Amino acid sequence: MFSGIVEEYAVLTGLVKEQENIHFTFKCSFVDELKIDQSISHNGVCLTVVALTEETYTVTAMKETLECSNLGTLVIGDKVNIERSMMMNGRLDGHIVQGHVDQTAKCIAIDDAEGSWYFTFEYAFDKEMAKRGYLTVDKGSVTVNGVSLTVCNPTENTFQVAIIPYTFEHTNFHTFKVDSIVNLEFDIIGKYLSRMAAYK
Numbered sequence: 001m002f003s004g005i006v007e008e009y010a011v012l013t014g015l016v017k018e019q020e021n022i023h024f025t026f027k028c029s030f031v032d033e034l035k036i037d038q039s040i041s042h043n044g045v046c047l048t049v050v051a052l053t054e055e056t057y058t059v060t061a062m063k064e065t066l067e068c069s070n071l072g073t074l075v076i077g078d079k080v081n082i083e084r085s086m087m088m089n090g091r092l093d094g095h096i097v098q099g100h101v102d103q104t105a106k107c108i109a110i111d112d113a114e115g116s117w118y119f120t121f122e123y124a125f126d127k128e129m130a131k132r133g134y135l136t137v138d139k140g141s142v143t144v145n146g147v148s149l150t151v152c153n154p155t156e157n158t159f160q161v162a163i164i165p166y167t168f169e170h171t172n173f174h175t176f177k178v179d180s181i182v183n184l185e186f187d188i189i190g191k192y193l194s195r196m197a198a199y200k
Helices: 063-068 127-131 165-170 188-197
Strands: 008-018 021-027 039-042 045-052 056-061 079-084 103-112 117-123 141-144 147-150 158-163 181-186
Touching (some): 021 045, 117 181, 141 158, 147 158, 181 188
Antiparallel strands (some): 008 021, 008 079, 103 117, 103 181, 117 158, 141 147, 141 181
16 A cells, blocks of 8 residues: 655666566665565556665566556666555555556646646546546546646546646656656545445
8 A cells, every 4th residue: 555655766777578577676765675575666556576686676567567557668767656655654645545557648748837837648538447436536636657646627538737846856757758658546435436336
């Protein structure tokens, strides 16, 4: 379980394909605090630490994860948003994030807001999935590349988020361009409510 409050971005230093899996090796500032079997969110995808060195750690992504996320497009040097699992005695500063990416979206616009930025994303809309909570709502929560954000101006298949300078600098949002592909996780509470409503 995560909160969507990204700790920092890690840099991809190694990538090894093994059958349908990919082993990713990353460098970050808190490698010395990690343990084997620990869960870490990578661009919103929960992955398990499988190997450690003094400066790096390695995680493995399987075929299904690669197909529904942007991890399969990573190249050496890319920056990935990371967050360790939430401690139950801490504050929930973002929202409840599972680390289970639902689908990808494409950045279709980046607008300067005099010191902050508005990013607009477009995703594939499916009416049946929307009935099950896979959609965005105004002032609701959404996770973009692991970052907990508030939805602005949603349409059937697009939404905006406002990014302040701190988030822009300390996550990989500063690397986004028009056509960049990001990971989305829709709000789990919305999914549960939609599912329960279907049985009334």
